[in-house]
Amino acid sequence: MGWLEGVGVVASAASVLLAVLQRPSTYPVGILGCLAFGWLFTTGGLYAQAGLQVVYVALSALGWFWWVRGGPGRTRLRVRATPPWAWPVAVASAVVLGALLWAVLVRSDDPAPVADAGTTALSLVAQLMLDRKLLGTWLVWIVTDVWLVGLYASQGLHATALLYAGFVMLCAFGWRSWRRELPAAAR
Numbered sequence: 001m002g003w004l005e006g007v008g009v010v011a012s013a014a015s016v017l018l019a020v021l022q023r024p025s026t027y028p029v030g031i032l033g034c035l036a037f038g039w040l041f042t043t044g045g046l047y048a049q050a051g052l053q054v055v056y057v058a059l060s061a062l063g064w065f066w067w068v069r070g071g072p073g074r075t076r077l078r079v080r081a082t083p084p085w086a087w088p089v090a091v092a093s094a095v096v097l098g099a100l101l102w103a104v105l106v107r108s109d110d111p112a113p114v115a116d117a118g119t120t121a122l123s124l125v126a127q128l129m130l131d132r133k134l135l136g137t138w139l140v141w142i143v144t145d146v147w148l149v150g151l152y153a154s155q156g157l158h159a160t161a162l163l164y165a166g167f168v169m170l171c172a173f174g175w176r177s178w179r180r181e182l183p184a185a186a187r
Helices: 003-020 026-044 047-069 087-107 114-132 137-154 157-180
Strands: none
Touching: 003 047, 003 087, 003 157, 047 114, 047 137, 087 114, 114 137, 137 157
């Protein structure tokens, strides 16, 4: 593991833990991880994953605002159940975005265009759900992270693959922790 991957691993792990604990500091710590991974993925030819890091920086700024001021009367945003209408929108968005990304990546030297496009699309859906504190974010992240473990391992990014295996466990913890905050009727 090089120093760049090390910075990305440590910052990203801390950011996910802070998200589970609902600390707004998840966002600046996550931005540091995004910058490190963006550079790492660019040099490794995983262009969708690299571009995703740029989008994450923008979404992190928005999410930071929403977590601090996105609730009623500009109060702190609280955990909410994922509305039933959000699931078909999330699936459709991921499929369309994934197909569009694949169409671009298959023409590049991306070593894994299907996995790169699919995980990128799912990651964007999951990040937006996280930014809005929707409980279902953790389920989308689990699916995404399992897929990413395989992608990163196949590209020789073993420390990053191990990090994402740890994320699967953190996401399961996040699901349980956030679910406890919902009223019993919303669970």
